[in-house]
Amino acid sequence: MAALRMAPDWDITTWLNTDAPVSLASLRGRPIVAAGFQMLCPGCVAETIPQLNRVHRLFSADQVAVVGLHSVFEHHEAMREPSLRAFVHEYAIGFPVGIDRHVAGDPVPVTMRTYGFRGTPTLLLIDAEGRLRRQHFGHIPDLQLGAEIMALVEDASSLSTARADVGTGIAARCEIGAASC
Amino acid sequence: MAALRMAPDWDITTWLNTDAPVSLASLRGRPIVAAGFQMLCPGCVAETIPQLNRVHRLFSADQVAVVGLHSVFEHHEAMREPSLRAFVHEYAIGFPVGIDRHVAGDPVPVTMRTYGFRGTPTLLLIDAEGRLRRQHFGHIPDLQLGAEIMALVEDASSLSTARADVGTGIAARCEIGAASC
Amino acid sequence: MAALRMAPDWDITTWLNTDAPVSLASLRGRPIVAAGFQMLCPGCVAETIPQLNRVHRLFSADQVAVVGLHSVFEHHEAMREPSLRAFVHEYAIGFPVGIDRHVAGDPVPVTMRTYGFRGTPTLLLIDAEGRLRRQHFGHIPDLQLGAEIMALVEDASSLSTARADVGTGIAARCEIGAASC
Amino acid sequence: MAALRMAPDWDITTWLNTDAPVSLASLRGRPIVAAGFQMLCPGCVAETIPQLNRVHRLFSADQVAVVGLHSVFEHHEAMREPSLRAFVHEYAIGFPVGIDRHVAGDPVPVTMRTYGFRGTPTLLLIDAEGRLRRQHFGHIPDLQLGAEIMALVEDASSLSTARADVGTGIAARCEIGAASC
Numbered sequence: 001m002a003a004l005r006m007a008p009d010w011d012i013t014t015w016l017n018t019d020a021p022v023s024l025a026s027l028r029g030r031p032i033v034a035a036g037f038q039m040l041c042p043g044c045v046a047e048t049i050p051q052l053n054r055v056h057r058l059f060s061a062d063q064v065a066v067v068g069l070h071s072v073f074e075h076h077e078a079m080r081e082p083s084l085r086a087f088v089h090e091y092a093i094g095f096p097v098g099i100d101r102h103v104a105g106d107p108v109p110v111t112m113r114t115y116g117f118r119g120t121p122t123l124l125l126i127d128a129e130g131r132l133r134r135q136h137f138g139h140i141p142d143l144q145l146g147a148e149i150m151a152l153v154e155d156a157s158s159l160s161t162a163r164a165d166v167g168t169g170i171a172a173r174c175e176i177g178a179a180s181c
Numbered sequence: 182m183a184a185l186r187m188a189p190d191w192d193i194t195t196w197l198n199t200d201a202p203v204s205l206a207s208l209r210g211r212p213i214v215a216a217g218f219q220m221l222c223p224g225c226v227a228e229t230i231p232q233l234n235r236v237h238r239l240f241s242a243d244q245v246a247v248v249g250l251h252s253v254f255e256h257h258e259a260m261r262e263p264s265l266r267a268f269v270h271e272y273a274i275g276f277p278v279g280i281d282r283h284v285a286g287d288p289v290p291v292t293m294r295t296y297g298f299r300g301t302p303t304l305l306l307i308d309a310e311g312r313l314r315r316q317h318f319g320h321i322p323d324l325q326l327g328a329e330i331m332a333l334v335e336d337a338s339s340l341s342t343a344r345a346d347v348g349t350g351i352a353a354r355c356e357i358g359a360a361s362c
Numbered sequence: 363m364a365a366l367r368m369a370p371d372w373d374i375t376t377w378l379n380t381d382a383p384v385s386l387a388s389l390r391g392r393p394i395v396a397a398g399f400q401m402l403c404p405g406c407v408a409e410t411i412p413q414l415n416r417v418h419r420l421f422s423a424d425q426v427a428v429v430g431l432h433s434v435f436e437h438h439e440a441m442r443e444p445s446l447r448a449f450v451h452e453y454a455i456g457f458p459v460g461i462d463r464h465v466a467g468d469p470v471p472v473t474m475r476t477y478g479f480r481g482t483p484t485l486l487l488i489d490a491e492g493r494l495r496r497q498h499f500g501h502i503p504d505l506q507l508g509a510e511i512m513a514l515v516e517d518a519s520s521l522s523t524a525r526a527d528v529g530t531g532i533a534a535r536c537e538i539g540a541a542s543c
Numbered sequence: 544m545a546a547l548r549m550a551p552d553w554d555i556t557t558w559l560n561t562d563a564p565v566s567l568a569s570l571r572g573r574p575i576v577a578a579g580f581q582m583l584c585p586g587c588v589a590e591t592i593p594q595l596n597r598v599h600r601l602f603s604a605d606q607v608a609v610v611g612l613h614s615v616f617e618h619h620e621a622m623r624e625p626s627l628r629a630f631v632h633e634y635a636i637g638f639p640v641g642i643d644r645h646v647a648g649d650p651v652p653v654t655m656r657t658y659g660f661r662g663t664p665t666l667l668l669i670d671a672e673g674r675l676r677r678q679h680f681g682h683i684p685d686l687q688l689g690a691e692i693m694a695l696v697e698d699a700s701s702l703s704t705a706r707a708d709v710g711t712g713i714a715a716r717c718e719i720g721a722a723s724c
Contacts, residue, residue, distance in 0.1 A: 078448030086440030119356035146327025175300035259629030267621030481718035508689025516697035537662035
């Protein structure tokens with residue numbers, strides 16, 4: 001685990017899926033699962049966005065905050081706000097998504113520079129006290145991510161024992177008395 | 182979460198992948214992830230066995246014990262010990278697997294009756310103090326299972342912060358300066 | 363199989379991945395696998411584009427022509443040409459893609475109207491003589507699509523028996539003398 | 544394509560899923576898709592059996608014959624007839640499966656020796672005149688297999704143009720007028 005430095009604030013021009021800006025301070029008290037992504041990054045679309053949607057469905061909003069950071073460092077013309085809004089709609093993203101700020105002359109946006117993302121996707125785990133506990137370029141398997149999130153939830157000494165139970169849609173089981181599995 | 186009754190002992194005729202029998206008492210102090218399965222249950226083969234292998238690789242043996250219970254309630258002739266041994270070998274199962282005991286005249290084996298499995302697969306989560314915390318007929322998604330296991334690990338007040346980091350084999354990432362993702 | 367009407371010409375404003383416009387007439391003599399898609403249609407991205415890439419790799423250009431038709435009928439601002447160009451680059455699309463023409467006041471583009479696409483993805487199979495043999499809204503499994511394409515190839519009496527052999531990347535085999543599978 | 548030698552007869556002790564033995568002669572006039580497999584070969588279970596089931600569902604029995612050859616060359620005790628029968632039942636195999644004959648002292652069964660299978664799975668494509676057109680150790684992708692089967696069907700000059708249309712169960716499509724995809 002990396003040194004427990006405080007997660008730096010992100011710098012966002014526009015938020016989608018939220019009425020108020022989402023600052024780290026406003027989320028204090030809950031662990032945060034955030035990811036830097038680009039809407040035209042195939043790995044982000046195939047892996048990260050579905051995974052964040054699963055995290056968002058599994059954990060209650062009181063337990064875990066989920067945040068997307070649209071950190072565009074290439075094809076800037078291709079991923080403007082109208083395109084991102086349609087993407088968020090079509091991929092049924094329910095959590096807040098912030099557009100990482102660009103400054104003149106730098107193709108890499110500010111939050112991406114501040115955190116030192118190597119590219120997208122980059123997963124961030126931030127604990128309830130605002131410390132950056134994990135920064136990972138690429139994909140983390142669900143089993144491991146579930147474990148790491150729950151470790152942060154427990155650290156937050158959230159005593160809520162009611163954890164969400166997510167239906168799976170997978171049916172293949174062998175039941176006593178059934179003709180076949 | 183179900184009432185926290187103590188997990189009943191399992192009744193096993195033969196153990197594979199272990200020198201000594203694996204009793205609940207011998208595992209006290211660690212959470213246990215166990216599953217009742219049948220080697221010819223398609224859902225067990227496609228979902229449960231790979232998932233138990235992932236749990237076994239992700240968590241250290243000090244943190245979490247993984248156990249398979251071969252609870253055959255149908256096609257008994259088809260799933261005798263030699264067949265199970267070959268299955269365990271071919272599917273590269275590394276954790277202990279116990280053969281659930283049959284008594285004369287009952288197609289359903291003893292441990293399956295004791296726990297009241299509806300069929301296979303049935304997942305069991307047992308905490309470090311031996312209490313049955315979860316019994317689920319069917320599949321639980323990895324994200325949720327990872328979270329539930331870690332909740333038990335934290336309950337065990339295992340202060341080890343070194344958690345295994347599992348490689349993913351998934352490469353699709355967009356890196357700054359690369360020609361494409 | 364639908365009545366064998368001639369496939370109507372498509373009406374394209376801009377072509378990507380080709381030096382010259384791709385007309386039906388220019389492809390006469392080869393079967394055509396074409397698909398109407400939108401770059402922000404999740405089913406198109408997850409299923410259709412990878413499938414067209416597989417068709418493009420499996421069959422030689424002499425045997426089968428593959429064409430994408432970007433038929434945008436919603437979120438028009440989100441899927442302009444710069445966005446499509448980045449999409450084509452990032453998803454490693456190697457076949458020609460044409461942008462379906464819009465006329466003032468109609469959100470549905472011209473080719474989509476002419477063919478009567480219900481939405482995206484819509485798969486088209488056109489035989490070597492230019493007849494529309496199949497129009498399907500949604501996904502067709504690879505096994506069936508491979509069979510339908512080859513029926514058209516054989517109809518074209520392409521006597522070339524040399525068919526591409528595509529590597530699979532799947533290794534799980536049991537070999538005589540190996541320690542395990 | 545390999546030299547067009549006649550496919551040698553297979554040597555089977557017991558047939559499942561058929562009233563009469565299935566000889567090559569009895570199938571003359573139709574292409575045959577056959578596979579040598581073992582019920583405890585993970586690649587066979589994950590890839591080959593589901594693929595043969597798809598072939599069996601897609602093509603009519605008049606067009607294409609599907610045959611499984613249980614060619615056990617390891618773990619012989621584990622894969623006796625009762626185990627195979629349960630496997631065939633649980634995996635819902637609907638096509639004929641023959642048990643490849645063993646002779647004293649040879650772990651490799653007769654048909655496997657005759658054809659020279661390197662291991663399992665081995666796919667065989669036999670044309671309507673009984674010639675062996677393809678022998679492949681490992682997996683062939685559906686798109687390619689569909690194309691190769693149809694080439695043999697067309698060779699058989701089966702003039703039946705009615706080809707089965709298989710439902711896909713995949714729903715993600717964008718339809719005009721729908722709120723979202």
